[in-house]
Amino acid sequence: MKNYFYLLSLVAGIAVAVQTGVNTQLRNDTNSPVFTALISFAIGTVALTIIYFSFFKVTPVFPAGFEFTWWKFTGGLLGALYVTAIVIAAPRIGVANALGFIVAGQFVSAVIIDHFGLLGMPVNPISWWRVLGIVILICGVYLIQKK
Template identity: 40%
Template structure:
């Protein structure tokens, strides 16, 4: 039962990711610029997070001074994803674009887990994890047909 909240929140976030690609794709279509669409998306998202932080948290940014350099790169990954999704979703379709992204995420996740990268507890590669990854890749092929 203790996992229900993160499962529900993750499911809802997934719905948002599916809606984000065509939403940003429309901004790109109207503006003629994928990068402007991504910038607007991040600007609106940054404003929303800033409001939520100011209203609920207010942890001092000074606590981040000891964070490792690689910990600052998350925004770059997100920016690349948002810009790529705004470009790819109208061309591939949302389902295909998301399945390909999920396949990439799962492949990277298996490696990250196996080696315990980025401070994550190591989870060795297993036959069932590889089978799951193969099924995701098969899902890409099936969704694309």
């Protein structure tokens, strides 16, 4: 079952690279990175609405005792930042360079989140192997930039 999650993650990574190219072309047509992100999120919202109401029959409710914590609702804002930034950066530095820096940023922040158990995630302490992995990743990003 664990292999399924690795495969799912790989497919999501492929989707991010394809999404970058698609959204960059849309940005070329709209001439606006923010409007491009708006279109992307609107279509995603419609798709998720159709999927939700087609396959899930449970009415979503906040459970008893739910505590409103503002940062739990910032995922959409962070996604908007990502989509807008990538459609600005990719045409100027290339998809591989843009995604390389994004992945490096994701890994560095993920290791920090894991190490401290931030955002309610389980603690997974930093190790020399993880540090080495980040160093190798950053070297890879550097090499990808070379012509």
